[in-house]
Amino acid sequence: MIDKRVYMLTIIAFVVGMAELIIGGILDLVAIDLGISISNAGLLISVFAVVFAISAPIFLIIFAKVERTRLAFIALIFFLIGNIIAIFSPTFMMLIVARIISAASGSLVVVLCINLASNIVEPAFRGRAIGLVVMGVSGSLVLGLPIGVTLGNMFTWRAPFILIATLTVCLMIAMPVFLRRVPPKKAIPLRKQIATLKNYKISLAHLTTFFFLAGHFTLYGYLTPFTKTMLGFSGTTISILYFVYGIAAVSGGGLGGIAADRFGIRQTILIVVSLLAFCLLIIPFTVNIVVLFWIILVFWGMMSWAITPPIQSHLILLSPETSDIQQSLNNASLHLGIAFGTFIGSMIVHFGSIEMNAHVGVIFIVIAFITAMISTRRELHFAKNVA
Template sequence: MNFKVLILTIATFTVGLIELIIGGVLPEISRDLNVSIGTAGQLITIYALVYAIAGPTLLALTSRVERKSLYLWSMLIFTAGSMLAFWSPNYEVLFASRMLTAASGSLIVTLSLTIAVKVVAPQFRARVIGIISMGISSSIVLGVPIGVLIQEALGWRVLFLAIALLTLVAMLIVALFMERIPVEESMPLRAQLASLKNAKIFSAHLVTMLLLAGHYTMYAYLTPFLENTMGLNAYWISIVYFVFGIAAVSGGMIGGMMSDRLGSRRSILIVIGVFALTMFVLPLAVKSIWIFPIVLFVWGALSWALSPAQQSYLIENAPETSDIQQSFNFSALQVGIAIGSALGGIVVKNTGTVNMNSWVGAAIVLLSFLCALYSLSRPAVAARRVSKQAVHSS
């Protein structure tokens, strides 16, 4: 693996920890801060919303800042936000810490992606995007299941202290081994937004948003789902997250290889179609101790398999604004997480159970599939023409 890509993957790993670990400890946070599960779930929503807005906005505002310095400053702010979460005496302070880490984390991940695709040959772009995505999905494997066990023994606050320390280690690695990255000519934010006027590109971002919305309608509330439907304790819940995480890491790599071999168009349709079916089957699978692990693994793998194909698709169809489209796609991803976690909370509140969340999520994923069909049917030439117009508009 390219050493620079490895460094970028380590950085995204630390960011992934703080966003995703919340889902595994929602019941504990709910009890400790005396808020409902739905309210605790909004800690995921606010992180995702701030992340979505901050990604392209901060990238444009910091366009003249040398990239390594920006990387290190982002990590320092991220560390401060993690420490604030560790100290937080109430829900409001924890809520504020999530906004701080989301803003800085968005820059870390966006910079990781935009830099990574520049340090490898074009034919390996989808694969390297899969590797960067693996940095986040790896945090599921190690962070969420271990986090569930640690919070059981030491409380949920210790998790944020550990994340702060890991970020400091990542900062040291970046400072020592990543060379200075020159600033390239950037596109004004207004021109970035103009690139979304094309229906092919905009609907492609909707695909990501809706798929993640459907996914997080269920995934954000997986812990209470496992407690209610299967009666699992903290130990077994951590095992479930571990299996899911292994699948997610595999999915990032599988998605990258699938996109390289089958092409982005076929990969997108295959991943979304099977994903919707898996989410529909999930609540039924809990009745069988043999079927549930299989469905869980497929669900986990597909949750990260779409990203490489989507990013490759955007590079192919909007090459002049590919960096910007990668940023927007991760923003769409975060908007989806925000919508899904918020909608999941609404479903829980109105039904009094998490059992319906997966079916609601499956319906949203089907909408993603329809958006994919629409995007794929639009002419590619028009997308490139609009991209060029966006580059020259400011």
């Protein structure tokens, strides 16, 4: 049975994750209020993603000796400060600073939630525990944008940050009550931590996450123009589309953890990657069969976030003593994959046709399958090979 404290960690991950995309649908409101262009306003998402990707590994090294629950609480304090600054930001540059603070602290919080979840449950339930936290992250990424749109248009673009700040305060009150102390593992020298990446299994696990998310976001980052162009969807239908996709994505994170525990890590990873490739390959051919498109959309959503729990479990088994840094590096790989896939998608749209996005995405997914297959290949006495 899953420890109930894991559910609180899931909620924390959800609230922190919301900060990344919650502003995405109200960039026009921010631009008008602060007197900037839409393209400049878009930097609020780009800067957040890059800082989020690189911060956790650095902070885990700096604060290697700090008790984990306490470190998560301190990080939440800075996350709250970042969102308060955003609420009262009078200029674009101040809002950029607020986003940097929120991204850096939020990145550390999410990785610590995954780490805490894997430490407070029995090994047999580790995959499911990680899966629940991932559900929180994926749920926030999927639902953050519609929540931001709703609040921004009903009140002001500052309203989403007020919501996040309020929820953060509630979590900070609850943390000392529900979460016990989790001591840090013995500090591992930076040189030794970096040396673990010399092991091809570990490096390829991170590359699997990178290429998997890159392939996914090559199309998903442009799903709205794709469905408008190829299927003629309008505003209401697109809202329903994202809602359906969101439910599928959130459930996929949990199912990925359950499958890893029940069927094995290797089998789960390879099946998930294969199914995502199939979805992207076939989705352009479903535009004339709307019912089939919706069915594939659901499977696509489920597979898109089912990869993280088994990959995280795989990394813990590969290098238990550096699991903190591996989890943070994998989180960085995920967000860098999102940024890379979105960039490639924009190039395809600009120089080619949006019809090509899905099939170019498949190329990255195939690379992810190859790296996953090699990384999860069974090997005797593997522990001796982990530097």
